[in-house]
């Protein structure tokens with residue numbers, strides 16, 4: 183059985199389903215991208231997998247099985263045990279998720295200490311080590327900063343560092359590079375690839391940028407209006423798909439210096 187199996191789920195926020203008959207599976211160390219225009223249900227799917235649908239959001243049909251466990255039956259306590267450790271999520275703009283009145287170090291050590299029974303000093307040390315692994319030049323300085331004192335790329339790295347603190351088996355990344363400039367995007371993408379290579383982390387990447395998906399993914403799922411419109415391994419989607427919507431998305435990928443990245 184794959185590490186993650188999503189079997190024919192329907193997700194709804196009210197009476198009408200938002201996502202219908204969605205299935206996917208993911209093996210250790212693989213990257214699957216969910217692509218599709220805004221509103222197609224990408225965030226809804228990964229939030230359902232993470233057990234954190236907002237508002238009245240609910241998985242009404244199907245199963246989600248992670249490392250052999252049925253997640254839809256999990257209690258709050260069971261979720262607390264795996265969130266941040268076995269499974270992590272990074273958000274589109276980690277900066278917006280950070281408390282602006284708290285220094286990064288205070289937030290990060292608090293996060294660490296909700297997962298591990300260690301002293302503040304040890305938590306600070308661990309935080310700094312993780313930040314430096316994410317190639318943040320001076321982890322110590324970053325810990326002493328307020329979020330607004332960091333660039334968007336640095337904040338996003340802090341978000342990824344936090345998400346990776348416990349080397350989760352599964353990382354859910356919701357448009358992790360969308361708010362960043364192209365150079366920083368490329369760096370973050372490379373770092374995520376390293377995580378997969380160094381730790382065997384499996385990643386579900388949500389992106390509206392098929393160029394990023396093409397670069398990173400083993401498998402690509404194209405979503406449209408809450409259903410899977412097309413899917414396949416990377417090369418199939420890029421070179422052999424006959425789906426008109428997939429073609430439209432491919433045509434929308436900008437070319438850089440005359441070469442298109444897909």
Ligand SMILES: Nc1ncnc2c1ncn2[C@@H]1O[C@H](COP(=O)(O)OP(=O)(O)O)[C@@H](O)[C@H]1O
Nearest residue numbers: 195200219220221222223224225226227236237
């Ligand atoms: N908190 C919410 N409450 C009610 N409906 C929501 C909520 N979040 C998303 N939706 C519905 O789900 C649809 C898909 O949204 P989303 O999963 O965020 O798409 P994407 O990430 O592909 O842009 C939206 O068009 C909206 O109708």
Ligand SMILES: [Mg+2]
Nearest residue numbers: 224225226356
């Ligand atoms: Mg979204």
